[in-house]
Amino acid sequence: MSDEEVARSTAPSTHEPPERDITDGGPDMVQFLAADGTRVEPTEVSAPYLSFLDDVDDEAMRGMLRDLILVRRVDAEGFALQRQGELGLWPSLLGQEAAQVGAGRAMRPQDYAFPGYREHGVAWCKGVPPENLLGMFRGVNHGGWDSNENNFHLYTIVIGNQMLHGVGYAMGVQLDGDVATGDPERDTAVMAFTGDGGTAQGDFNEALVFASVSNAPVVFYVQNNHWAISEPNERQFRVPPYRRADGFGFPGVRVDGNDVLASYAVTRAALDRARAGEGPTLIEAFTYRMGAHTTSDDPTKYRISAEVDVWKAKDPVDRMKKYLLTEGIVDEDWLTAVHEEADELARRIRHACQTMPDPGHEEMFQHVYADAHPLVEREAAEFAAYQAGFED
Template sequence: MTVESTAARKPRRSSGTKRAAGAASARKTAAATAQPHDAEPQLVQLLTPEGERVDAGDHPDVAEFAHFVADITTEDLRGLYRDMVLTRRFDGEATALQRQGELGLWASLLGQEAAQIGSGRALRDDDYVFPTYREHGVAWCRGVDPTNLLGMFRGVNHGGWDPTTNNFHLYTIVIGSQTLHATGYAMGVAKDGADSAVIAYFGDGASSQGDVMEAFNFAAVYNSPVVFFCQNNQWAISEPTERQMRVPLYQRAQGFGFPGIRVDGNDVLACLAVTRWALDRARRGEGPTLVEAFTYRMGAHTTSDDPTKYRRDEETAAWEAKDPILRLKAHLLASGGADEAFFAELEAESETLGKRVREVVRSMPDPDTMAIFENVYADGHALVDEERAQFAAYLASFEGGE
């Protein structure tokens, strides 16, 4: 298990805390083990697909990142497992609700739970998150009620939560634009002298957007305290990664002058450790980091997509064996960290969550039909007034009809 990263500017080390020293050493080690573009990329991995902890003593490069989860307890591991299980259950309920006609669309995170929960639990309360439209696990970590995520997909609101309450921005549908928002916000954080950090989530397909490249450049030039967290689920809808880029995704950071690192996106411990490392860099004034969480989208891109049309069953089956939830469960069982009673209790909790999600969605009130014409122009507009009148007449034509 080796680590790859691009070279970064020389760190400005703080008062010499153990974590700061570990982070600086991690970057130095990562840069020293960087490989040519044609070399096989390797992952930061702390938990194998079989659920075994990687022996940091045999892998000094991994040991530097393992330092960031050295204080993890059995209770913490059970908490991470609970997060992933409940997030998956919520996601499954949302998919089912869409199939039943209760939601217009749904973007599933199935298979990406470890990347989202690991990175989400690395954040402090004062950090700020800019998500795409699939970060249901990160929203869970930030304390956003999962039912609030569904209003937009049901068409009853434009978001469903106050971004300032949980420092979790509204979902972004425009591909890649949130990286620019995150960079600008991080520039403001730096100007204010705060020691908080910003994280921007996006996918492998979004990494080809010009907005993302511009965000990388601004973040590098202004040394912004932002972590670019790319969930590489290997399919930009029907386009595989190998048709999107000629080099491993994390190496794109090299051209902008900041570190890039690839982590096993199905390993919740590794995602937690690497994100803590990257956030630590940002808080110490060392600028941005690109984290590529190498994972897999087990389901469809959205419920309007059919992945059987463009990818092989053998590929999906191979990744099912790397399931992030089964991986941590195997570790908990083998280490004695959890017993069957724990899993049974969690199953009951997930059933309760599923029932609540169904009830809340089906009881959501419809929005005011005419509200679509409000707040279009500050001073009103004759054309909007005409359209409003036409639509009102159209609705009235159904009143009293069969």
């Protein structure tokens, strides 16, 4: 089937496909780096966020680019491992690295993140070893990490559910008195991540209600990658995600999610506001999912390759790389060293994945409830007896 035939077969039957350029975030979008890696002149919208880059020196920018390159390599390795039968599933973040690294680097150690299942870049920034991400998708553990070690909650598969979890935790932070104390090591904010499809869930909207009326120290971070599996934006909403905040009584902002500097600055501003007791913010990171929804998905069934090609020209990793090369902040030798580091990282996580021990069958009954549960105990005993029948 040609691209034209795919477009015709998947176009909404009730209206024509949108005529506007879907890569254009509009005048309300905060952006500092253009697609070609050049600096964008400040606008009335972006100028208030410039100060949040004042202390981002050359070393910090090199660190951001290193994060982008390594996170992309982790993602590529996860995809390859699934294709080779080592993982049951892998949700790629290809194209969304800047949105996640920018947000992750803006968080302080005490800030708590509630991810969906694609936030590999945020996990990286919060110090979660990539090997731990693979364990869940290999099916050998209950999530792969202690969420309290890095203030990074376990991945949430139920779409949008984590938004309520994030607000509940933020309300707990309020009750603990860890907001607006003036102590930068104590004041805490929460980030809850979802995609554009998650905004259609009841949990998302309920979370915005609770956050608003309680003035919770939470930042809602919507990565608008334009596709909720196979559903484009025009089938999900008529009002852009960042404008949803207006109806709930708190600020909303759209940022170029392919610009790591803009993503960092906007997130940092929102987190500072939350920690100061000024309440929630909704950030829409305007980006694009260049790969499949997960490895079980075939995006050629519902979108045309020309659309992907246009977004590839706005690649977030290439954008930051071009900027730092032009400014002389990095050189080819530095890039070679980082790519060698990425190769070693890939070898490490591949070996870790392939040598993960299989759990005992009895472990599936553990941690179902916080306390002992008679039904689970009975089922565990029945299963153990069943397994014992094969010993002879």
